[in-house]
Amino acid sequence: xxxYYSTDMVLRWYKADDSQLKQDRGRTQYTxxxxxxxxxxxxxxxxxxxxxxxxxxxxxxxxxxxxxxDGTISDDALAEMTKSTADARxxxxxxxxxxxxVQDDLYKIVLSNxxxxxxxxxxxxVPEETKEQHMWRLLNLCPDMPPFIAENFKYTDEAxxxxxxxxxxxxxxxxxxxxxxxxxxxxxxxxPDEVVKAAEFSSRAYKSKNxxxxxxxxxxxxxxxDNVIGKYYVVNAxxxxxxxxxxxxxxxxxxxxxxxxxxxxYPGSWKESISTYESANAGPRWEIAEEMLLDIxxxxxxxxxxxxxxxxxxxxxxxxxxxxxxxxxxxxxxxxLDAMLYASIVTEQTNNVHYRKCLLCNxxxxxxxxxxxxxxxxxxxxxxxxxxxRLEEVKKRQTEEILKKQxxxxxxx
Numbered sequence: 001x002x003x004y005y006s007t008d009m010v011l012r013w014y015k016a017d018d019s020q021l022k023q024d025r026g027r028t029q030y031t032x033x034x035x036x037x038x039x040x041x042x043x044x045x046x047x048x049x050x051x052x053x054x055x056x057x058x059x060x061x062x063x064x065x066x067x068x069x070d071g072t073i074s075d076d077a078l079a080e081m082t083k084s085t086a087d088a089r090x091x092x093x094x095x096x097x098x099x100x101x102v103q104d105d106l107y108k109i110v111l112s113n114x115x116x117x118x119x120x121x122x123x124x125x126v127p128e129e130t131k132e133q134h135m136w137r138l139l140n141l142c143p144d145m146p147p148f149i150a151e152n153f154k155y156t157d158e159a160x161x162x163x164x165x166x167x168x169x170x171x172x173x174x175x176x177x178x179x180x181x182x183x184x185x186x187x188x189x190x191x192p193d194e195v196v197k198a199a200e201f202s203s204r205a206y207k208s209k210n211x212x213x214x215x216x217x218x219x220x221x222x223x224x225x226d227n228v229i230g231k232y233y234v235v236n237a238x239x240x241x242x243x244x245x246x247x248x249x250x251x252x253x254x255x256x257x258x259x260x261x262x263x264x265x266y267p268g269s270w271k272e273s274i275s276t277y278e279s280a281n282a283g284p285r286w287e288i289a290e291e292m293l294l295d296i297x298x299x300x301x302x303x304x305x306x307x308x309x310x311x312x313x314x315x316x317x318x319x320x321x322x323x324x325x326x327x328x329x330x331x332x333x334x335x336x337l338d339a340m341l342y343a344s345i346v347t348e349q350t351n352n353v354h355y356r357k358c359l360l361c362n363x364x365x366x367x368x369x370x371x372x373x374x375x376x377x378x379x380x381x382x383x384x385x386x387x388x389x390r391l392e393e394v395k396k397r398q399t400e401e402i403l404k405k406q407x408x409x410x411x412x413x
Contacts, residue, residue, distance in 0.1 A: 007330045007347070008032050009340050011060055016068035027068070031060050033337075038344040041337070042092065043364075045085040048078045063336045081337070086123070088341040093120040093364060094308055095345070096355035098301050106239070106298045110231040114301045116357070118184045119225055121304050124311055125181035126155060131189070155185035156241055160248045163289045170314055172286075176296045177307030183297075187237045191224065198401075199230035201394050221361055222394075229398055242293050249289050315342040 015029040037058060045051045052073060055062055061069040063084065064077035097117035109115060122128075129137065131151075138150040145153075159182035162175065201222040224230040286292040296303045319339050322331040334340045347353075354367045358376035365376045 007332055009035065009038065009332045009334065009343060011337065011340065012333050012335055013061055013065075014067040014069060016070045031058070033058060033060070033340060035344050035347055038337075038340055039348075042085060042088050042341055042344065045082065045089075048075075048082050051082050051085060052078060060337070063338050084338045085341065088338070088345065090120045090123040091308060091312065091342070092345055092348075092355060093117075093357075094124075094304065095349065096364065097357065098305055098308075099354075106235055106300075109300060110228055110235065112301070113357075114304075115231050115234050116223070116226050117304060118180065118300065119188070119223075121177070121308070122181040122184045122188075125178045126158075126185045155182040155189070156245055157248070158182055160245055160252065163245070163249060163292075164252060171310045173303065173306040173310045174314070176292065176303045177311070179293070180296060180300065180304065180307075183238055183241050186241055187234055188225070190237075191230075191233065195230060195233050196224045199224040199227040199233075199398070201227070227395075227398060228402065232402075238297060242297055245293060246290050312342045312345060315339055316346070319343060 009032065011031045011033055013029050013031070015027050037054075041051070041054050045054060051062070055073060062073055062077040062081045064080055065072075065074070094117045097113040097120065099113070127133075127137070134155075135147070135150045135153070138145060138153055139147065142150075159179045162178055199222075225234060286295065316339050318335055320333045322333055323329075324331055332340075332343055334343065355364045356367055356373070357364050359374050361376065363376040365373070367373060
């Protein structure tokens, strides 16, 4: 009769005591954490207070604590853990929006969730920041950069730097993910106000102070990039940005690098210039940067999924497995909660646990057995009929406007 193992996730950390064994850094503590608890941290660890409360309830230290742990939660460790929790949440959102649909045509993505997925995906590679924050981040990374250049440096300029081999990535898929994130960051930073006004929709605000404190300021919110008008704008903007990157690469070949072969053959030599993996694991070997750009843009969903897989594997690299034959359990041993969050995501993926974004707001809910469910708990009841009706009216009006513009363009000589 065969053995059937269940998987327990165990955090391995060091608790302070009177031990004199310096190599052990104190007494090793093992804390089993359920998958439900990890999902709770990922989904509800929005603020530092939320994360602190979760740590105290589960009696574990934050990632980045000073060993041995004396029970003190530093502000820096808490802030970093809140960010890592948000990144794990973005991975789940991107996976759920991409689903099983793989588009092979750039203009077909207006009918899918690829662009909203790109919005979530971007957070993993490029931080959400103001223009001033972007400038200071560049100056911290490159102290020799003149401030006037940093002030006008775009995210696509950062992508060009990476394409020149100046900042390596773990794999080619992660390099592609970084390029896609830079493209989206520039699209979002430069979207015209008239596009946002035409595509975005928000219903009347909640009057309840309690709901506002929870962050629910509006009942219904459709972001501009989640509407067909915004998606058409994104597609055209991506095409233009790719052209600008290609022109920028040609400029650097001619003026800066003086035709150095390193960029001429990029990324034909990923192992040396871009990818820090062995070449067998690096991914596709595009001959030149233009080939890479023209390949990933029409296949955004495909390369986002591949980059997500590599991103998750990268965060789980410190996890080890032990087996408890007596209890018939497989123990997943992790030194950090961050790695356990991604192990929880993998568990959901392998067990076909899916999330879906509510059609009327930005909330995500677990489908479970309700695979046809389209609305979160807030918008399922009879009170949601008003908002659904309003949304249908907005979509109908926007579709009519698009058809009218297309007809006018056809009639224009």
